[in-house]
Amino acid sequence: MAAVAAMTTLPAAPAQAAAGFTVSGSRIFDANGNAFVMRGVNHAHTWYPDKLGSLADIKALGANTVRVVLSSGDRWTRNDAADVTRVIDHCKVNRLICVLEVHDTTGYGEESAATTLARAADYWISIKDALAGQERYVILNIGNEPYGNTGTAGWVTDTRNAITRLRAAGFEHSIMVDAPNWGQDWSFTMRDNAASLFAADPRRNTIFSIHMYGVWDTAAEITDYLGRFRAAGLPIVVGEFGHAHSDGDPDEDTILATAEAQGIGYLGWSWSGNGGGVEYLDLVTDFDATRLTTWGERLFNGPNGIKATSREATVYGVGPTPSPGKTCTATYAVTGQWSGGFQGAVTVKAGTAPISSWTVTWAWPNGQRFTTSWNAAVTSSGDTVTARSLSYNGSLPAGGSTSWGFTASWSGTNAAPTASCTAA
The missing domain is CATH 2.60.40.290 (Immunoglobulin-like)
Structure with missing residues (x-):
């Protein structure tokens, strides 16, 4: 890894009135003004559009958030506004917060088929009607892992431009941005530029997302990286992570324990349907919630896992509240x-x-x-x-x-x- 540099602490900005999620320092707040910590999973909707029923299973296992894979149409079949509306409706009926991401940007600069963050911004603007008024339930993750391991200096400008374009287009949602280096930020490009990017958002409502796989294989690395964001007063979530990976063995126990200790959100990858040699990242087998894998048992039922630490967003507080023992x-x-x-x-x-x-x-x-x-x-x-x-x-x-x-x-x-x- 590169030498560790100091992170600039950004003074807290004045609170703004907003229709949905906001951030203050390193904390995320829902539309009712209550602190919210993401506890959930990723779901590959764009490749499995017939599996929206999985959201009910994800909720039943205790999650409060689902990060949903969408496509802008540049690499896979485009998820149009009507389909995005269906996704949001399924999130709401299952009382889940919906993090929506464009996957077509994955590995840009290294993956020849990947598209730009500018194209991802085009997509969000094109489906704005499906997103307007959903700020209480939806967070926009502009693009998944938007740079590979080369040319990462361009990530800063491209991310800043995408944020400012979405704000200029009238988006009031919390915006999430993924790190470069296939999301793992081993170059510390996101870490060292996070404060300036946050300041460039006129709504001061940007959340940073690190993906933790093989790069993050020691407790010292994990606690240092996450701790620097918290010390700088900047919001960070672990937007993806696993218990194993082809690039090394991530320390999932430290990721979970540190996230719980520091009030940091996490979203495990992924519900089901993985291929290409990473099937071990499935949380359940064949989309069957009764068949938790080893990884699924760890994430949902293990120490510092979803079942033990998840709390539903209070924007759903007016809905039905389960009574203990009554089902x-x-x-x-x-x-x-x-x-x-x-x-x-x-x-x-x-x-x-x-x-x-x-x-x-x-x-x-x-x-x-x-x-x-x-x-x-x-x-x-x-x-x-x-x-x-x-x-x-x-x-x-x-x-x-x-x-x-x-x-x-x-x-x-x-x-x-x-x-x-x-x-x-």
């Missing part, structure tokens, strides 16, 4: 279908304890829309559906069940959503 399940079924319409039923079943009320949520996967409903108080916002029990069917004994029904419209595809149930 329920929701089973969705299509009971009849015709051209342009269908009828469905949802069976709600209490767990091993009696419940007094229930709330069922999902996000429509194919733009379906309700026409009528019965035996539940149903509200919709875009693809997001919330159904609450009524006075006569909320109370269920242990193992007891009830059903509610609906009719809805569909076009093209009528895939079943993944329904979640919360009991009180």
